Amino acid sequence: EDQVTQSPEALRLQEGESSSLNCSYTVSGLRGLFWYRQDPGKGPEFLFTLYSAGEEKEKERLKATLTKKESFLHITAPKPEDSATYLCAVQPLSGSARQLTFGSGTQLTVLP
Amino acid sequence: EPEVTQTPSHQVTQMGQEVILRCVPISNHLYFYWYRQILGQKVEFLVSFYNNEISEKSEIFDDQFSVERPDGSNFTLKIRSTKLEDSAMYFCADKGLVRPLRDTGELFFGEGSRLTVL
Numbered sequence: 689e690d691q692v693t694q695s696p697e698a699l700r701l702q703e704g705e706s707s708s709l710n711c712s713y714t715v716s717g718l719r720g721l722f723w724y725r726q727d728p729g730k731g732p733e734f735l736f737t738l739y740s741a742g743e744e745k746e747k748e749r750l751k752a753t754l755t756k757k758e759s760f761l762h763i764t765a766p767k768p769e770d771s772a773t774y775l776c777a778v779q780p781l782s783g784s785a786r787q788l789t790f791g792s793g794t795q796l797t798v799l800p
Numbered sequence: 801e802p803e804v805t806q807t808p809s810h811q812v813t814q815m816g817q818e819v820i821l822r823c824v825p826i827s828n829h830l831y832f833y834w835y836r837q838i839l840g841q842k843v844e845f846l847v848s849f850y851n852n853e854i855s856e857k858s859e860i861f862d863d864q865f866s867v868e869r870p871d872g873s874n875f876t877l878k879i880r881s882t883k884l885e886d887s888a889m890y891f892c893a894d895k896g897l898v899r900p901l902r903d904t905g906e907l908f909f910g911e912g913s914r915l916t917v918l
Contacts, residue, residue, distance in 0.1 A: 722906065722907075724909075729889075729912075729914070730911055730912065731806075731891050731893075731909035731910050731911045731912045732843065732891070733909070734907070734908060734909075737906055775843065777843075787833065787845035787848055787856060788843075788845065788907060789845070790842050790843040790844070791842065792842050
């Protein structure tokens with residue numbers, strides 16, 4: 689069974705204080721690992737897809753990296769508007785299943 | 801970025817009633833999904849829909865649930881005889897591809913429909 693574990697559950701940062709969020713996963717063949725941002729009461733908003741170990745993607749203050757067992761979402765000099773829950777999800781390679789398995793998320797709060 | 805549109809944004813119903821949640825996916829997309837998120841819990845897969853039929857469903861998606869695409873555009877989730885534990889956010893998602901061979905895997909989610917069962 690595919691599993692995704694995210695840590696920490698919650699993270700409070702001062703504006704400008706860089707940090708990283710962790711996503712550990714087990715999957716029977718990885719088709720892709722996805723990062724989403726979710727604001728309260730809203731749907732997940734797509735950020736990145738990573739397909740293979742060593743791959744990196746960047747978008748503004750965010751950078752996602754991938755190894756064979758985990759992914760990191762690095763946040764550089766965050767701003768209050770980066771406050772949200774960040775979700776990690778994996779998509780399996782095998783079988784007919786194309787659904788995503790999500791982690792519980794990391795709730796990020798950036799204080800001004 | 802194209803949008804997936806969901807209605808209603810919030811529905812309150814009495815236990816035992818039937819509800820229909822609606823979704824307008826991005827046009828020309830082929831794969832559609834329903835996910836749900838109980839307050840404070842993970843986003844969970846319910847069902848995937850391709851070529852006007854269910855392609856995959858989770859153990860959550862029992863006989864109480866059904867999906868259809870009645871008019872080629874709207875995509876609906878019907879929940880019969882609602883229970884208190886059905887209270888959740890229900891998200892429609894579709895896959896950003898037109899041809900099956902160009903599968904980038906990314907799902908685009910709607911804003912969700914909050915269902916409250918009393």
